[in-house]
Amino acid sequence: MDRSYQVITRMIAKRLLVSLIILFIVSLLVFVATLLLPGDPAQAILGQQATPERLAALREQMNLNDPVFVRYFTWLGGLFTGNLGYSAATGGPVTALLADRIQSSLVLMGLAALISIPVGIIVGTFSALKRGRAFDNATTGVSLVLASLPEFVIGIGLVALFSTSVFKILPSVTMAPPGEAVWNYPVQLVLPTITLALVVTPYIVRMMRATMLEVLDSGFVEMARLKGVPERQVVLRHAVPHALAPVAQVIAIQLAWMAGGVVVIEFLFRYPGIGQALVDAVANRDVQVVQALSILIAAAYIVVNLLADLVGIFTNPKLRTEKAA
Template sequence: MSLAYILRRLGAIVFVLAIVTLAVFGITMVLPGNAAVMILGEHATPESLAALEHQLGLDQPLAEQYLRWIGGVLHGDFGTSLRLSLPVSQVVGEAFRNSAWLALLALVTVTAIAIPLGAVAALRRGTIWDLLIGLFSYIGTAMPEFVTATLLLVLFASPEWPVLPAGGFVAPSQDFLGFLRHAILPAATLGLILMAHISRQVRSEMSEVLSSEYVRAAHLKGISRRRVIWRHALPNALAPAVAVISLDIGYLLGGIIVVEEIFAWPGLGRTLIYALQNRDLPVIQAITLLLAVVYAMSNLLSDIVIAWLDPRVRHA
């Protein structure tokens, strides 16, 4: 993979994000409700509403509002939260850190478990282990987040069996063990579905690699089974798995909204729901744009990792 390819992808990302900014701005402008009414209340006088709309720039043409907003974004200024009266960068930045902790914990733990599970299923194809791992992956894929969350809450956070907290958040800088205890259930809710996707993909790809001609040839040359697995089968099965992980980041960004609301986790999802309920336009715009940037960059990173793992892609 050449530097020119990476630069082309970055250029494509910039173009897509430019389209996303137009879409985000347009959608937030047509949301039901009035931001001034949300701030001042339904009993505010028309004069006070008009004055606030002028102060917020809501009485200007849409094109002028967009250019003012995108100019601020390019300078790192996302405006001020209409509801909290705090800089949007502060509100969204804190929420992003909390969501990033949760997503990272889920993704790292799941990847460390799902890849060996998929490999075991492929190596023990047709056995009880393959059947059990396959059954788990099908159930995990079919279950929505709120069902998984409910089951985990009943099993580990019920009044009769309060093993883990049912919700809430502790900052890792204050109490790291407390943070982990509060993060286990929401991370597991996200992770079980991701684990099912990744283990199925690794199992499928590794089974195909183990049945390939060059693996048979390696066995005929006397290369040990362990070396064939580690040097040939697993690396070739990992490249498609990385692609699945990058696609699952899109699911993660959507699923985290539901999970954070269920477990009262103060991240991007919960902040976005609060902003939508209160028509806090600057916060909605900033979070939506941030999610688009994260998804675009994760796809670029996955392409780089796939090229590093798979020589065929690297030299293409």
């Protein structure tokens, strides 16, 4: 047993190392990309009327005169110490600016995940159990349509349906006063959450249905039925756990996608999350904020995928235990 745990520890350590290398490469790319943003950040902040003295002073303050690699390592060092620099637009530290935004986005993503994961797994399972019947056909059709629509189309469709012409029951934009938490206005959360959930759920449903069909055809499910195990127990105890491992991978990719895809949805609903912050920062040439957010989203991708791999390792006893001698 000890040896197998060693193997797993080594496996995880290797994955962590690879993740760090990827993150490092991403940081380089992000840094280079922000260098390539057109215009001079100091000019952009102070406007066309700024005097050369003030521009020079600001450049000095933002370390824009240092060589590129020094600026890169200063910034990289800041990432480790939690000092993400100062926002050019507001003048405040980036961490303070982003803290609320990250919280808001996490609420949105968490709510969407809380809805889409169980719904996706349950609907996919039922769809597989009712293979070829009306419920299955309807699910397959609807999930295909939803999966093929871009997120903003779904969002606009929902806005049109629930907050403009048909039913005027839900607000189409988020208008919490600055500084107040988004969850104090639950009604405003409904549309963005549903949109995000509708984008993510179809993939989970389709994957769950596909793996479930495969598992239901497997020898051990037939065996369970032939030894008289009640159907409920066949599904819950024998089939679903096996279908979950591949689905966990899809869920991970969907969660990671949410971190980036949330940008469009937040923009659409004027939701005060990281997506909004990113769009604003790009418009304002707020380089430090763009860099911080890009790294954050990349890190989210990597962490979530790492978690999915761990789920894979721990749900498969073959990877955890030793083989027969």
